[in-house]
Amino acid sequence: MASSSHRRRPPPDQDFRWRPVRGPLLAVAAVAAVALVVTLAVAFRPGDAAGATRPDLAVSGHPSEAVTSAAATPRKPSPTPSTAAPAATVSRRTTASPPPSPTASRAPSPTAGNATARTTTAPAAGRIRPGTTYQGVATSYDVGNGDGACSYGPTSDVLTAAMNTADYETAKACGAYVSVRAASGTAITVRITNECPAPCAVGQLDLSRQAFAKLAPLSAGRIAITWSLLSPAVTDTVSIRYKTGSSRYWCGIQAIGHRNPLARLEVRTGSGWLALTRTGYNYFLSEQGTGCGGGIRLTDIYGEQLTLPALAVRPDVVQRTGVQFARH
Structure with a gap:
């Protein structure tokens, strides 16, 4: 006799309602009835929540199928890195913390008093x-x-x-x-x-x-x-000297002991910084006395700036500042 899994299905128009039940069919029906009763008893036993799905009934009971079912459960997607461009940032170089150079290390510049130092990136070489x-x-x-x-x-x-x-x-x-x-x-x-x-x-x-x-x-x-x-290692710092004959009404200013060539010397005025004209004898002149005795700003050919506090107009006297340009 062929197994039930290979049993042929009857024609769809055939009516079995009054067909006599034979022995084998009665046995199959009895087994099915017992299985149904057991299933209902287990499903509605005390302690099970109504409508809850038990993990051991969700699959056929084969380990391989249980693993497959668990793997098929949707997971919360992992965060995806944003592709949006980061916000722009600005870093400012200072002589106290110069950036590394591919060819040479830059030593920090000493500062003294209320002198300040600031670096720009625009070279001013001639x-x-x-x-x-x-x-x-x-x-x-x-x-x-x-x-x-x-x-x-x-x-x-x-x-x-x-x-x-x-x-x-x-x-x-x-x-x-x-x-x-x-x-x-x-x-x-x-x-x-x-x-x-x-x-x-x-x-x-x-x-x-x-x-x-x-x-x-x-x-x-x-x-x-x-x-x-x-741009060598030096032990000295920059000094300022006013030219002989300088006063509040006319002055010549000179920077001495700078590590790098000097590109510009400016004096502080009521309206900002004023660049003075350089002479062939290496003094910067303020013909009208503007800024004489005020703050001074020095710029080397690398674009680094040293801002100095006001210095008294003392002709032909070397006044130390305690600051120096960075090494390159």
Whole structure:
């Protein structure tokens, strides 16, 4: 006899209502009735909430089916990262916490009193630009007491140089530190304190005799060189000096001891900052006395600014500020 799962279904128009029930059918009917009674008893036993679905009745009871049913249960979707652009942020550089450089580390600038320091990102370099190597020739001269066109006054520093007029650029090169390298590979660092007029050519440096002698014998007279701007480690800080004859009504102001070449000097006025005109002898003039004795703001060729408090007009007196430009 074929199993019930393979039993053929009767034609749909056949009527079984008055068909005699045979033995096997009676047995099947009895088993089905017992199963129905058991199912109803279990479903409505005390403690089961009306209408609740039991986990053990939701599936056929096979472990594999139970796992499949649990996996098919919808899960709360995970948060999706937003694709919207983040709000713009602005970071300001300060000399107290300069950003890292890919080529050199920058040391923080010291501050003193109520002097403040602020850095911008716009470079203000002139003819002598950072990261550029220049070609020229080196000659030598007797520097005497060390004074020169930059008006720094006598000095015991013998490693100095005079810059050709074109690159001197109306004293903009004053105070710059440059690395000078001979064809032999020997290099020295000198500070620009003077101007070398014609016949000095563009790119030419007129070195102190002491500096020249470190590159070649003085008898060589003239040698080929390359040179580039430096931002070296220094122990000194910037100082301010008012020119002889300065007063509230006219003054000349000079910055001394700056690590990097100075691009601009401004004085505070009632209407804001006023940039003073630079002279070839390295003083910034206020012809009408505007800002004389007031606050001073210095900007180097990298765009960094140092803001100084008001300083008394004391002609020919070096007044220390306690601040310095950052190293590059």
